[in-house]
Amino acid sequence: MSRAAVTLNSGALAGIALTVAAVACFAILDTTTKYVGASVPLLMALWFRYAFQAVATSVVVLPLRGLSVLRTAHPKFQLLRGLLLLSASVFAFFSLRYMQVGEFTAIVMIVPLVITLLAATILGERVSALRWSLVVGGFAGTLMIIRPWHDNFDWASLLPIGVVLCSSGFQVLTSQLAKTEDPVTMHLYTGWVGALLASLALPFVWVALPSWSLWGWLVVMGCAASIGHFMLIVAYKRTQASTLTPYLYAQVGFAMLGGWLAFSHVPDRWALLGIAMIALCGALGAWLAVREGKVLIQPAES
Numbered sequence: 001m002s003r004a005a006v007t008l009n010s011g012a013l014a015g016i017a018l019t020v021a022a023v024a025c026f027a028i029l030d031t032t033t034k035y036v037g038a039s040v041p042l043l044m045a046l047w048f049r050y051a052f053q054a055v056a057t058s059v060v061v062l063p064l065r066g067l068s069v070l071r072t073a074h075p076k077f078q079l080l081r082g083l084l085l086l087s088a089s090v091f092a093f094f095s096l097r098y099m100q101v102g103e104f105t106a107i108v109m110i111v112p113l114v115i116t117l118l119a120a121t122i123l124g125e126r127v128s129a130l131r132w133s134l135v136v137g138g139f140a141g142t143l144m145i146i147r148p149w150h151d152n153f154d155w156a157s158l159l160p161i162g163v164v165l166c167s168s169g170f171q172v173l174t175s176q177l178a179k180t181e182d183p184v185t186m187h188l189y190t191g192w193v194g195a196l197l198a199s200l201a202l203p204f205v206w207v208a209l210p211s212w213s214l215w216g217w218l219v220v221m222g223c224a225a226s227i228g229h230f231m232l233i234v235a236y237k238r239t240q241a242s243t244l245t246p247y248l249y250a251q252v253g254f255a256m257l258g259g260w261l262a263f264s265h266v267p268d269r270w271a272l273l274g275i276a277m278i279a280l281c282g283a284l285g286a287w288l289a290v291r292e293g294k295v296l297i298q299p300a301e302s
Contacts, residue, residue, distance in 0.1 A: 014238050015235040015238035016239075019247045022232040025224045026225075026251055027257070029224040031258035031262050032217055032220050032221045033049075036214065036221065037096060039209070040209065042094060043093075044205045046093050048218045050195040051222075052219070057187060057230075065184070069188060070188070072185055074177060078181075078186065079189075081174060081186065081190060084173065085167075087162075088162075092163045095156070095162075098154065100263065100267065102275065103271050103274075105251055107160040108164060109251070110141075110142055112245075112282055113139070114135075114165075115168050115171060128288075131288060134281040134285045137277055138277070145271050146158065187229060187233060246287065249283055252275060
């Protein structure tokens with residue numbers, strides 16, 4: 001085997017390992033969010049999550065890159081991108097108050113399938129019959145989790161749809177900006193836009209926390225978000241998105257594990273079937289994208 005092939009394989013393996021570690025961090029973020037949300041105002045927790053990420057990223061990036069890293073040709077789109085992700089996070093934080101982590105994560109994972117739908121209806125891209133069937137399968141899995149026909153259906157179960165819609169817009173905009181913008185610059189703006197906008201609500205939601213342990217869990221949230229985003233950026237620098245995208249669905253497994261460890265929750269058989277359908281359709285969609293040579297868009301995190 002040539003030295004170039006060994007380097008390529010090493011880069012791909014490192015990228016995959018970083019991706020799996022990143023989605024484990026995102027599952028920790030969501031699990032901790034659900035735990036903290038029972039005692040901390042959600043908008044206060046949201047502010048801490050973005051402020052921690054913004055400050056941590058700045059401390060790491062600015063000494064290395066200087067203020068030049070803030071240069072962008074599209075400040076309005078950077079603001080819109082940050083607003084979309086912040087909106088997705090608001091929906092996610094409220095969703096996790098009412099839903100279990102595994103089911104929530106699975107629903108959010110239909111984002112790439114929704115983007116396929118948007119590409120066909122808005123951008124006019126040609127979508128194969130197999131891709132349409134995967135989109136239908138993903139939405140069918142979502143219905144099995146939400147079950148609007150069930151007697152115990154709660155309208156709060158629809159909150160993750162807000163995450164999906166905001167995340168889809170975020171990803172489409174990201175794919176356009178990534179053609180000309182530095183990913184580190186985009187990541188830096190995302191954190192600060194979220195932190196500054198969330199600060200507007202902070203005076204109305206701030207409360208004294210009843211225990212120092214809650215501050216510790218807020219730090220865990222901030223670390224999980226910051227480290228997860230950083231590892232994902234490094235992973236996408238190591239190897240192609242088409243190689244990494246299928247491994248993003250490992251987040252569903254980590255989320256179910258987190259829900260079991262933290263809340264002793266195991267999804268029922270219908271939810272498990274829905275989760276399996278979403279993961280299968282999403283992974284097959286990623287595999288098709290590899291075959292078709294398309295650029296893959298990653299699901300957004302909260």
